[in-house]
Amino acid sequence: MKSILVTGGAGFIGSHLAAELFRRGHTVTVLDDLSGGFVDNVADGIVLKQGSITDAELVDDLFQRSHFDCVYHLAAYAAEGLSHFIKRFNYNNNLMGSVNLINAAVNTGVRTFAFTSSIAVYGASPQLPMTEETPAHPEDSYGIAKLAVEHELQASQRMFGMDYVIFRPHNVYGENQNIGDKYRNVVGIFMNQILQNKPMTIFGDGTQTRAFSYIGDIVPIMADAIEVPAARNEIFNIGADQPYSVNDLAAAVARSMGAPAEIVHVPSRNEVAHAYSSHEKVRRVFGERKLHSLDDGLERMARWVKQHGARSSKRFSNIEIARNFPQAWLV
Numbered sequence: 001m002k003s004i005l006v007t008g009g010a011g012f013i014g015s016h017l018a019a020e021l022f023r024r025g026h027t028v029t030v031l032d033d034l035s036g037g038f039v040d041n042v043a044d045g046i047v048l049k050q051g052s053i054t055d056a057e058l059v060d061d062l063f064q065r066s067h068f069d070c071v072y073h074l075a076a077y078a079a080e081g082l083s084h085f086i087k088r089f090n091y092n093n094n095l096m097g098s099v100n101l102i103n104a105a106v107n108t109g110v111r112t113f114a115f116t117s118s119i120a121v122y123g124a125s126p127q128l129p130m131t132e133e134t135p136a137h138p139e140d141s142y143g144i145a146k147l148a149v150e151h152e153l154q155a156s157q158r159m160f161g162m163d164y165v166i167f168r169p170h171n172v173y174g175e176n177q178n179i180g181d182k183y184r185n186v187v188g189i190f191m192n193q194i195l196q197n198k199p200m201t202i203f204g205d206g207t208q209t210r211a212f213s214y215i216g217d218i219v220p221i222m223a224d225a226i227e228v229p230a231a232r233n234e235i236f237n238i239g240a241d242q243p244y245s246v247n248d249l250a251a252a253v254a255r256s257m258g259a260p261a262e263i264v265h266v267p268s269r270n271e272v273a274h275a276y277s278s279h280e281k282v283r284r285v286f287g288e289r290k291l292h293s294l295d296d297g298l299e300r301m302a303r304w305v306k307q308h309g310a311r312s313s314k315r316f317s318n319i320e321i322a323r324n325f326p327q328a329w330l331v
């Protein structure tokens with residue numbers, strides 16, 4: 001059994017992953033600054049260390065004391081669309097914070113460093129679905145930082161022999177998700193609007209497509225990664241195969257919440273029109289697995305949302321660039 005650090009483990013994906021690793025018998029420590037996560041997301045038996053990955057001293061101290069075998073690095077501010085307007089914050093938190101972890105991991109002999117990158121590294125790919133070989137041309141600061149961390153892990157593997165596993169998930173939804181964040185997670189935004197008897201807001205005409213991935217379909221694969229030799233030093237797309245338009249998603253979310261599908265279209269924002277990826281490689285290495293249908297996954301999340309409601313979310317106050325900031329985010 002291993003000693004494992006999960007950064008961002010009080011957040012949505014990280015809390016499920018930490019709980020799964022703990023269930024498998026590992027010793028699990030979570031490092032989270034609670035900027036987007038919640039203490040009650042962290043399951044009993046898991047050690048929660050509150051602090052930021054941007055605090056190099058704290059990170060070094062934690063690694064020196066704990067002797068982690070593996071790191072799962074999920075801590076990030078993951079509002080992709082907003083990242084254009086908060087570049088400094090984005091690179092400081094998501095890139096420099098990651099560098100602090102990589103330094104400490106190399107210095108203390110961590111064996112495997114698993115990182116949640118994102119489909120955002122591909123940008124507006126002309127080739128759909130995107131495979132791991134599709135050239136990466138990220139179009140926003142969030143995707144650029146994720147790609148830089150991927151390259152940094154590869155350089156550290158070559159230089160210091162620390163193995164990595166990189167996952168590129170996309171549009172993950174499910175229980176524990178913070179549906180109060182208006183800048184990200186369209187499924188959560190729609191459910192929150194329905195709870196408040198407001199129409200669901202869609203940027204543009206809603207024909208943009210994404211494949212929405214249920215949390216329960218990705219976490220077991222991520223947890224397996226440190227045990228599967230063929231996954232070492234590889235990059236994997238991970239998530240659902242079937243793309244849906246945002247209009248179709250709105251209809252499905254309304255069904256899951258038992259509410260009428262009331263929609264209001266707001267001016268489009270600068271975003272990739274179609275983005276979905278191939279999962280042949282992850283199936284080849286981790287085996288074929290049955291995925292939840294969109295309706296099934298949404299129903300599970302809706303049940304949780306109806307019980308827990310929306311948790312308050314801090315409004316992001318330090319916008320660095322006001323130009324072209326979407327009006328819909330100002331209200």
Ligand SMILES: NC(=O)c1ccc[n+]([C@@H]2O[C@H](COP(=O)([O-])OP(=O)(O)OC[C@H]3O[C@@H](n4cnc5c(N)ncnc54)[C@H](O)[C@@H]3O)[C@@H](O)[C@H]2O)c1
Pocket residue numbers: 007008009010011012013014031032033034035036037038051052053054073074075076077078093097116117118119168169170171172173178
């Ligand atoms: N949700 C998705 O659809 C999706 C898709 C692709 C990639 N990802 C990546 O997966 C990871 C987890 O995403 P999520 O959806 O669970 O988001 P989340 O916001 O629920 O979780 C992120 C966690 O990181 C913590 N955090 C942020 N900055 C930190 C810092 N400086 N120090 C310590 N903790 C910090 C937050 O408090 C939060 O608990 C992120 O790296 C994100 O970029 C998510």
